Amino acid sequence: MISKVKHIHALTSIKRERLLPVSGHVLVRRLQKVSPTDVIVVAPMAPQFILLDIAAGLNVPPSRADELLQRETGEELVQGDVIAGPVGLFKRVIRAPQPGVVKIAGEGKLLFEINSPDYELQAGMEGTITNIIPERGAIIETKGALIQGVWGNGKITYGVLQPVSNEMLQELVPEQLNIGFRGAIISAGYCSNPEVLTVAGNVPIKGLILGSMSSALVPLAKSVDYPVMVIDGFREKPMNRAAEQILIANKDKNIALNAQIYDSYTGNFPEIIISLSAVSEPELPIETETLKAGKTVIIINGPEAPQIGKIDTILSGKQILPSGIKTRVAEVSYGSEKQATIPLINLEIINE
Amino acid sequence: MDTTTGSAKSVIAVDIGSTITRVQFYDVVSGRYRFLAAGSAPTTTGAPTFDVTEGIWRALEELQYVTGRKLLSEKDGVIIPSTSDNQGVDIMVATMSAGNPISIVAVGLLDNVSLQNAQHLAQTTYGKIIAEISLNDRRTSSERINLLTSIRPDLIIITGGTNNGASHSLISIMESIGLSSYLLEENQRPHILFTGNEKLQQEAKDGLGKICKLRIAPNIQPILGKESIYPAQKEINEIYIDVRKKQTGGLSEALSWTEGQFTSTAAAFGRVIRFLSEKFEPEKGVLGVDIGSDATVLAASFNGDETLRVFPNLGVGSGSSGVLEKSSLEKIKRWLPIELSDQEISDYIYNKSAYPSSLPVEVEHLEIEMAVAKQALRIAAVHTIPGLRKQIDSGGTLMPAMEPIIGSGRILTMAPKRYQSLSILLDGLQPTGVTTFALDQNGLLPGLGAIAEINPLLTVQVVESNTLLNIGTIIAPTGNARAGTTILRVQISREDGRSFTREIKYGSLTVLPVEIGEKVSLHLRPLHRFDVGMGGPGKAGKVNAVGGAFGIIIDARGRPLQFSFDQEKNRKRNEVWRKTYQKYE
8 A cells, every 4th residue: 555655854855846826026046045034036915906986086978088098007106196187177187096007997997006015935944946937936955854744823934943852752831931942943742731832922932843732722823923833643642753853953953944734735734844964965755655564654543643663564454443444454563662553544654 | 138228338437535536337237237346545636646647546456456357558548448358448437526625706796695696506516615795795896806816716606686687786796806807817817607697698798708717607596586506506517627627637637538527526426316316206305415524515306406515624534623613522522422531532633634534443533533424414414404495495494304315425334333324324414204314335426426427327227236225214203392202103014914013202212123125114103293204293104114224213312403511411312322223233
C-alpha cells in the first residue's frame, strides 16, 4: 500500500511557490537571495471601486452625459479633478471623489477605481529565487530542516526558535512563559490550558509550535495575534520524537513558521522551515512511498499516536481491529521494545 | 435468457470521493447485467500528487487484480473498448465529490422568496454560499462591485422576479455583476446561472453573456409560491463539472477515458433515487442518504420529482469538525452509549478531520464516528424535511413517510455490526409510519446513477439483483403519550398461519424476530390517536412486510426523539437501545 510521507527532515531540499491569485508586479529577480520578510510580489488584492452615476449627477439623459464626459478609460485623476460637465445654468460638474483611475465609462455612468494600498506577498522563508512566475510570484529554494504540521491558525512569522525545555514531553503551563521568551518562536510538547495562549500573547512571543493541542483551544488559538502550529494532532501527548530532535538541535536559530490553514486540496500545510548552510545537496523529499517492513512510520490515529516506529511486518489479509473493523495492518515497533498492530491507513512514512 | 438486447457492454464506474476513489465493474452474466467486482485507492486530487488519475489508476489496478481481467496498458492507459480476448472495458463513467466546495454568490430580489430559491439551488451541489445579494441588503452598486471583485466567486446564481414580474431592480443588480466580472481577469470571471424572470433572459445574454460564462435556465419561481428547481439543477451540475475540470489536475485525461460521461456524485445519486422512485411504489417517496467523508447528501423523489440537498463540510471524515461546528459537542454526545470525556470526543473529531482516511482502532472511537454520523444526518434531515413536506403539500417538521429509505456511505457499509448501520439511519433520520431501510452495501448507487444516463437497463438489472441489502422494516408511530403507555398493538401473521401479537409501549424500541426474506402480514392497531401511517391518527391497517437483516423494528421512542439535559440519562438510554439491537445481531 502506498502511503503519504510526513515531512519531518533534519536536512532536505525545500522548494516553495509563493504566488498571488491575481496579477501583480514581481519585485524579485532570478537567483536573488531573499529573507522571509522580503516582498516577492505586490498587487491590488482588494481594489475599491465607485460607480458614479454621471447622468443623475448632471441631471441629463445618459446619452448627453456621455457627451459631457471629460475623461477616458485609464486616465489617472487626483481628488477634485473634473470628470464630466459643466452643464446648466450653474455649470454643474462631477469631480473625482478621491485619487484614482477611470476604469470604464458609458451609458451615463463611470466606474472609478480608488487608489488603494497594494497587498505585499512576503517570501516567508530564507532562500534563493530559482524561478519567476510572471505577474504572480516566484519559486524559492533552500536547504534545511522541514517539519510539516496538521493545523495552523493562518498566520506567518520569522524569528528565533526557543524550545521551552530540552524535552517536549510535558504540558506547557503559564508559569513557564517568562520574559526571556519575548519576541521568540517557542516550542513545547502539548497544551490544554487556555491561559497559556493568553499569557503567551502578553509576553509577547512571536510564534508557538506545539506537538499536540487540546481541541478545546482551537477557537482561542484562531483568535490570537501570533502564529500557532500543531505538528501531530489534538490530544495531550508529547511531541513526536523526530520533530522534537530537530527543534532542539536548531535552538536559537532563525526559523520561518508558516502556520497556514491546512488544505489538502491546495497542498497548503502548516510548516516550519529552518534554512541551513550545508555542503551536501540533499534531494527534494519524496511525497509518497510504499509501506513495507523496515520503514520508519508515524502513527497518526489510535492510542499509540503520535509515536514513531518501524514496521516489523505487514500481515497478510485483513485483520479485525478492536473496533471490529476489518482492514490491512502492520506490526510496528516503537519506543523501548513496544509493539502494536496498526492499520496501514493509520501510518505515514517518515524519512528523517 | 439474454435480456440485454444483444448490445451488452461492460462498464466501469469510477467515483472520486474526497478520501477514497472507488471503481466498480459491471458486465453481463447469464444474460443479465451484474455488479462483479470493485477496487479502491486513496483519492489523489490534492496534495501531494495533485493528479486524480493516479488514484483512479491504483483503484483500477486493484480491480484488475481482483477480476484477473487486464484493464490497464502502460502504453494506452485504460483499455477501451474491450477486446475479443476479454481485456479492457467498453464504457467508463465517472462521478466526483472531491474538492473544496465551489464558492457561490446567491442573488435574488427578496430574502424570503427568490434568495431562498437561490439558496435551495446552491444546495444541490458541493457548493458554499459565500455572499448573498438582494434588495434587502441595502448595498450600493459600488459596494456590490467591491464585494464581488474581492471574493471572486466560482458561480453567481441570479434568481428573482416571477415571469413578467419585477425587472428594474434585477437589471440594476445584473449591471453590478457585469461590471465586477469585467474588472476581473478573464480566467477568474465567475460562471453565472440566470434563473430569474424569463422576460429578462435577453438582457442577461446581452449584458453578461459576452463577459462571463453564462447559462440560462427556466425561472426557478415562474409564479409566486411555486419553486421549480430541477431544470436549473441540471445547469448547476454542468457548472460544477466545468469548475472541477479547471481545478483538478489530471481530470481532463481521466475524462478522455469516460468520453464525457462525468457528473457530480450528488447529481448521480439524485438521479438513481429518482429512477428508483419510478420503480418502487410511486405513491410514496424514495429517500436516499449518502454520508461521505466531507459531505452528506439527501436525495428524495416523489413520482419522479427530485429533491436534492448537498451539505458540504458535514461528514464523518474531513467534514467531522464541521458537524461539531454546525451543532455542538452536547448534541453529538447525546448519541453515545459509553462514557467519554468532552475532550476525548472533541479531540478525536478534530484528529479525524486532519486525517480523514484514518480508521477508528478502539470501540470508543468507532462510537464517536457513529455519533458524528447520526448528528450529520440529523442536521441534513432537519434542513431537508420542509422541502419534502412541500412536495407532498403537507406541513409539519417530521420526516414524511418514505418507502424505501436507502443508506449509502462507508460509515454505514464498513460498520462491523449491522445494528450500527441501522441505528445511524434510524436515529439520524427519524422516519415516521412504515418504511424499509436498505443499505447500498457495495456503494454502487452513484455509479448506477451515472450509468442510468447511457444504459438504464444496467441500472435496473443491477438494482434488481439484490445489490441493496434489506436491513429491516421500520414502524415508527407518532403521537403523544406518557412513557410506558401502550400505544400500538401489532399482530404478526406468518405465511404458515402462525401469528403472535405484541403490545408496544411509548418510549420503547422493539425488534421483532422475523427471518431475513420471510414474508409476514402486520396488523397495526394504534391507540391514543397515534399515527402509524395508515391514513391518519388512530387509524389501523394491514401491511405486508419482508423481514430484513434486522427483522422488523418498531421504534416507539417518539418523534422527534427527546433528550435529557442530563447526559448520563441519555447515555444510559443509548446503552439500552444498543443492547436491544445486540440481542438480535
